[in-house]
Amino acid sequence: MKKPLKMPLAKSQDIVIQKTENETLVYDMKTHKACSLNQSIAYIWENCDGKTDIEIVIKNLEENLKAKLDNEFVIYALGRLEKASLLEGGKQGFEFPTMNRRSLLRKYAITGLSLPIIVSLVAPTSAQMASCLTTGQTGCNTTPCCPNNTCQAIVGPGGIITNQCVATP
Numbered sequence: 001m002k003k004p005l006k007m008p009l010a011k012s013q014d015i016v017i018q019k020t021e022n023e024t025l026v027y028d029m030k031t032h033k034a035c036s037l038n039q040s041i042a043y044i045w046e047n048c049d050g051k052t053d054i055e056i057v058i059k060n061l062e063e064n065l066k067a068k069l070d071n072e073f074v075i076y077a078l079g080r081l082e083k084a085s086l087l088e089g090g091k092q093g094f095e096f097p098t099m100n101r102r103s104l105l106r107k108y109a110i111t112g113l114s115l116p117i118i119v120s121l122v123a124p125t126s127a128q129m130a131s132c133l134t135t136g137q138t139g140c141n142t143t144p145c146c147p148n149n150t151c152q153a154i155v156g157p158g159g160i161i162t163n164q165c166v167a168t169p
Helices: 039-046 054-065 071-083 101-111
Strands: 015-019 023-028 033-038 118-122 149-155 161-167
Touching: 023 039, 033 039, 039 054, 039 071, 054 071, 071 118
Parallel strands: none
Antiparallel strands: 015 023, 023 033, 033 118, 149 161
16 A cells, blocks of 8 residues: 655744735745735645645545646646745655646646745845945945935045945036
């Protein structure tokens, strides 16, 4: 008899989770990456406890979504979660076959079920968020000076040239 396949373990360290009515937002504080999980993939991710059988998750998800599902739907979702780095230890022994969305969409579109979707974006670092440099700041050769400032090449000790924002007279 084949041993039941267990759900992998969801990432739980250094993340912030915010649930809304239609999605779950997950922010990774180390990578500064934010992910928006739709309802179906959020339910699957919430059940990634390393203990629960995939078959139980499928059964509960079917009841929740009022649609007939199979392993392929959950394995596709787990592959998306792994790609978004939302599972501890990567694949954890799972093989995520290459499944294309088109075939899954054909299979589940009739039921009106949305595919498990993750939308990700990376938050800029504080240095990347700076839109302009103020008076006295250097580096205006790559980042523009704020209004009422201009970029000037300043020759310093030893002939070293720096680009610095100076107040426009």
